[in-house]
Amino acid sequence: MxxxxxxxxxxxxxxxxxxxxxxxxxxxxxxxxxxxxxxxxxxxxxxxxxxxxxxxxxxxxxxxxxxxxxxxxxxxxxxxxxxxxxxxxxxAWFPKIFISVVIVFLSILTVNSLIQVLNNQIDMWFAPIVPLFMMGFAIFMVQFGAWSSxxxxxxxxxxxxxxxxxxxxxx
CATH class of the missing domain: 3.30.160 (Double Stranded RNA Binding Domain)
Structure with missing residues (x-):
């Protein structure tokens, strides 16, 4: 990492x-x-x-x-x-900013959905897992870009x- x-x-x-x-x-x-x-x-x-x-x-x-x-x-x-x-x-500066915004947004989404699941506000137990998979994919794209460069x-x-x-x- x-x-x-x-x-x-x-x-x-x-x-x-x-x-x-x-x-x-x-x-x-x-x-x-x-x-x-x-x-x-x-x-x-x-x-x-x-x-x-x-x-x-x-x-x-x-x-x-x-x-x-x-x-x-x-x-x-x-x-x-x-x-x-x-x-x-x-x-370059644009990929840095873009990935930073994506990771911050997905982190906020993960925490928000986790809080809602723990407070029984939503019944979808998998809601916090989806943004984590998306964050993993974003990190994978950075790793693949680093490998290919x-x-x-x-x-x-x-x-x-x-x-x-x-x-x-x-x-």
Whole structure:
């Protein structure tokens, strides 16, 4: 359960160093990623926005959508005359809010129906069990989303690392 909540609400900080200038690093990262999901409809890619002050990337796969996939968000910085991309991997804000509202609502519904059953206000003894099953299904969906996005961090990190390395030594 702790792993599910960390996947949903936690973040994983990352940092990528580059010998390139910020403008060159932004240009190279932008050229290795796609801007729209529709540009990568037939192949797996990192998709999103790349600017020097804001980077947001997520893995896209053909015909697959996962609201609980990890996104890389961060920015380029100049630290000690070196270009550094600092960011973190986390789930987007909408799935976090949506699942939070669902779980809170189902918790309130469970407690309310349990109180009504215990006070003999309703005869349906199974009333508190139904929201618990629904809550279990919501938690299962988060777990399934976390499982299906296991590869996201490694995939995006590899693309960023490859884009920010200096190829002039090999040319």
């Amino acid at each position: 702790k792993k599910i909540f960390f996947h949903l609400y936690g973040s994983i900080p990352v940092s990528f160093h580059s010998p390139l200038s910020i403008d060159e690093a932004v240009s190279r990262l932008r050229s290795t990623t796609t801007r729209s999901v529709f540009q990568s409809i037939t192949y797996e890619s990192a998709c999103g926005f790349v600017f020097s002050r804001y980077v947001s990337l997520r893995r896209t796969a053909p015909f697959v959508t996962n609201a609980f996939s990890l996104q890389l968000r961060g920015r380029f910085k100049n630290i000690d005359n070196a270009t550094v991309f600092q960011g973190s991997f986390s789930v 296991e590869y996201d961090q490694a995939f995006i990190s590899k693309i960023v690392r490859e884009a920010l390395k200096n190829d002039s030594a090999t040319s």
